[in-house]
Amino acid sequence: MAGENDDVVEEIAADPIQQYDPNVTFKDLGVVEVLCEACESLKWKHPSRIQREAIPPAIEGKDIIGLAETGSGKTAAFALPILQSLLENPQRYFALILTPTRELAYQIAEQFEALGASIGVKTAVIVGGMDMMSQALTLAKKPHIIIATPGRLVDHLKNTKGFSLRAIKFLVMDEADRILNMDFEVEVDEILKVIPRERRTYLFSATMTKKVQKLERASLKNPVKIEVSTKYKTVDQLQQSYIFIPVKFKDVYLVHILNELAGNSIMIFCATCNTTLRTALMLRALGLSAIPLNGQMSQNKRLAALTKFKAKSRSVLISTDVASRGLDIPHVDVVINFDVPTHSKDYIHRVGRTARAGRSGKAITFVTQYDVELYQRIEHLIGKKLPLYEIQNDEVMCLEERVGEAKRTAAGVITPLLPTNITTFCS
Incomplete structure (x- = not known):
């Protein structure tokens, strides 16, 4: 310059x-x-x-x-x-x-x-x-x-x-x-x-x-x-925790936590557009009001998704990092990092969606056997060790069969949608 x-x-x-x-x-x-x-x-x-x-x-x-x-x-x-x-x-x-x-x-x-x-x-x-x-x-x-x-x-x-x-x-x-x-x-x-x-x-x-x-x-x-803030700081009102789980059971744990936190507005962050769509389809098959937001959707569909989430006609917004900064979504009670962000700084921006303007909020990060190093970088960046999210594993695994069925339903829908007709579902 x-x-x-x-x-x-x-x-x-x-x-x-x-x-x-x-x-x-x-x-x-x-x-x-x-x-x-x-x-x-x-x-x-x-x-x-x-x-x-x-x-x-x-x-x-x-x-x-x-x-x-x-x-x-x-x-x-x-x-x-x-x-x-x-x-x-x-x-x-x-x-x-x-x-x-x-x-x-x-x-x-x-x-x-x-x-x-x-x-x-x-x-x-x-x-x-x-x-x-x-x-x-x-x-x-x-x-x-x-x-x-x-x-x-x-x-x-x-x-x-x-x-x-x-x-x-x-x-x-x-x-x-x-x-x-x-x-x-x-x-x-x-x-x-x-x-x-x-x-x-x-x-x-x-x-x-x-x-x-x-x-x-x-x-x-x-x-x-x-x-007005220290460089990499999360607010005191934010309750942060993590869950260590095998990668193949991520969906089952997600559904259990969403049932546990029903009634809250929840943002779920995923690594890819495909995962946002697949997860939204799976959750809808289970009767949860979820909507995806990602870069493959048309502009009108993205704005419509945000509007529905803001108006609370959808309680779960499943997003890529395209939505993790700058968007005006004032009431988010819980952030779930379904995928650990590759860049540690993105963690700060993701969890910054909750516990805003003095309110309290929760952030839960899913850590699999493949994410340990990325997760340790996040803890190093924020300067603290996060507690383990308390969960009854046997209760979670009771959902395995139902979630497996919903995943098969989602897979049947997603194949004809990708890549050209992704926006047909996102409403």
């Missing part, structure tokens, strides 16, 4: 104790009345830690680096200052928000639309997997806020006549570590070359990697750095 600035970072250490301070309001942070009312209508009474620390310097016009965990309220931390500035200086093509995934882009757009409803904010979501022509027509209407994945945005910069980012006032890179891990460096570099140097830039990331530091030097000027 061609460096714009190598300036010293001004640091703010956010208080480590509480997420919400009942004595602080959005008005206290300098947020204007119309946006305070929007926060109130969304039932946001008090700003979160990242919002308390990021909003005042952002309103003052400073660049921001925010190191914040999933579920910390960081979207509003950048959306409110942008909308406030838009109120003062109305302009089309006002802000560009870059995100790593399509789902996150849609969720950021939802927040901008909710916060900016009373001031007539127009947004455009520009992501892969959707029709280029209809996106070009949306861009031709000159929205205020563009939320995009880097690859598709570069496609439009090259191919959509009349589309330019030369007048952009704000650039936000959300989940910057993940954008760079997904090999979007070249695209980000291209975008930085075509937007004004005189702009405000907000960079948010769960972790400060070397790539993120390089991006920071290339794109920010005298930024205020805000860190």
